[in-house]
Amino acid sequence: MKQLTFASRHHQLTNINTWTPDSRWLAFDVRPSGASFTGETIEQVNVETGEVAVIYRATQGAHVGVVTVNPQKAQYVFIHGPENPDDAWRYDFHHRRGVVVENGQATNLDAMDITPPFTPGALRGGSHVHVFSPDGAWLSFTYNDHVLHERDPKLDLRNVGVALPFGPVTPGFQHPREYAGSRWCALVSRTTPSPRPGSDEINRAYEEGWVGHHGYLKADGSLQRRALAFIGDTLSASGEKVPELFIVDLPEDEAVWKQAFPGDDSAMPAPPAGVMQRRLTFTHARRHPGLATTPRHWVRSNPQGSELAFLMKDDNGVVQLWLLSPNGGEPRQLTHGEQGVQSAFNWHPSGEALGFVQQNRIVLCDAQTGNITPLTPVQESEISADAVVFSPDGEKIAWMQETAGFRQLWMTATGC
Template identity: 70%
Template sequence: MKQITFAPRNHQLTNTRTWSADSQWLAFDVRPSGASFTGETIERVNVKTGEVEVIYRASNGAHVGVVTVHPTDDKYVFIHGPQHPDAHWQYDFHHRQGVISAHGQLSNLDAMDITAPFTPGALRGGSHVHVYSPDGQFVSFTYNDHVLHERDPKLDLRNVGVAAPFGPVTPAGHHPREYAGTHWSVLISCTTPAPQPGSDEINRAYEEGWVGNSRLAFIGDTLSASGDKVPELFIVDLPKDEQGWKQAGETPLQGTADRMPAPPAGVMQRRLTFTHDSRYPGLVNVPRHWVRSNPQATQIAFLMRDDNGVVQLWLIAPEGGEPRQLTHNASDIQSAFNWHPAGHSLGFVLEDRIATCDAVSGAVTFLTSDHGNPPSGDAVVYSPDGHTIAWMEETDGFRQLWVTETGR
């Protein structure tokens, strides 16, 4: 294994799509780990030479972070906090946006309109953790709503959305914090503040992952019959064309003063897991992980406890059915995970080492040993060519980036 960053500061990888398409560069931000959102640059490091380049530098009091990379082009999408923050408008879940840096030019991904009448295709709050679809046409994100937050923070439920390449979207600009965006942005999940216990209703949608280019899976928090939170797996089939993305259902795409923006007509979330009666119900939130599909879009992986209470990898088909326990480890998987680009294995942290498991048998192979400190559980990410895997590890008091060869 090889350390590739050395500066006395933190280097933060996002949980997926952190590599350039040629597998030569790793993109990162410089947020202090476990601290406030205060990074000012998006950067990349060459894994062969150690050369570091600044992709974007924020100004006017703004901060940036959580960068991911386009699958084929030299494009980077990341969170941008507000410029000129003041007492009334500071960085928060509902006060942030996605931006794209491409060939030295910066553009807004999502538009925002917080003044009624709201604008279809624009958001009313903050988008977060932006990830390109496998073909690079769409961008998924999680979302929080400013309009409902101002009305009652309990109504500001986290949701999942998609930015589709059918913009631009230009709000009227009645508020100084409104802006235009290059993409048409909508929510694709549906939440309610008070889910019916024992039902498929959810009050939070999060940690989404692409299933091919036309489906999106995510975790949704249901309530058991006794009222306990049980995170379950959901999936959504996305519209097939521009008209489908722009066609509203019974509720306006842009939402109302007292309702969250709504999915396009016919976009209905479908529950895939039903674990309320299991010994250890629900997908786990610790370690934090994002559901991930194999490149063939035939299996969705997620983390859940087995009957012994151990966190294992599980697989389920996008069409549903009984989940299959993939790993049978004696101790918990300790991190978010990703699939090898060929789809034959998955990488994660186990026993404080970087490990992979076979996607059919679940057999585990350890790629590293003798770490100075345990690898971070935030991100374990394969290069697009599958030859290298990257992670973060604390070295001399700072998070540094490390890589090792996969042998496959």
């Protein structure tokens, strides 16, 4: 084990894509906690030398956080709060944007237009947890809508969206808080405020993950180049919230995306016609229905695109890792026993194992057998459940841990 940061402040890793492609630098922000958005810098630490470098510093009262890295180059993306915040417009789910930094230059990822008629390709609110696709060309994010929030906060449903490699998008700037963006953005999930109990309808889409490094093979043998899996909140027949696993296949054609509905005064933006989410799990009848929400986790695909991993309780109420094909079927329980999974997780780049926290130690789990290999002893101080992240070369794994009263970054070798 090697402690990477030592300053008397907190350091926060995002749950995926925190390493530079050369496996030498680890990007982080300096929020005092995952829920408090008050950090002013995006930074990175060299895991070999301990050198710390500032990637971006916010100005004009803005705050930044939740940084991820392009898997193909030293390009960073993170959440940026509003400049000069005031009582009418301050940081919130629907008041934030993505910012991309490359070679020291910062550009907005998404545009925002909150004045009708709404600009195609622009958002009408805030984007969050921006993650590059494995080829570095597209990005996913979660989204909340300012326009509907102003009308009724209950209509501002979380959704999943994508930022596409064509743009820029420039709104009419009829409101002082509107801005341009470098990418064309569209939602890919469909939500409704009142899902029909027992149906596939959802009122929240979140914790998404890209499927495969090159997509996945569909049941008919054809390749689906791009897809996102995510969690969607359904309602049981009795009206209880049940999080289920969903997937949406994404078309490549730019013309298709330019037909996406930008939203109106009473309706959320929507995906292009034909882009439909598909439900993969059906857990309403289980003893413990639904995917686990504690610990918070994100759906993760193996690099091969053949298995999606997620957390769900077994019949004894213990949170376990489960695997399922993007084509559906019966989930396969990977971990067993009394010791549950205590954190978000990620796949090793080989696709042969997954890493997470169990019994307050970092472990590797064999993706075929479920066998557990501890990488650290049981720790006296608490390991954060937020992020356990492999380096791109697969040789290292990093996490956060309370150290001398502050959350610091740690790393160890994987032996892989």
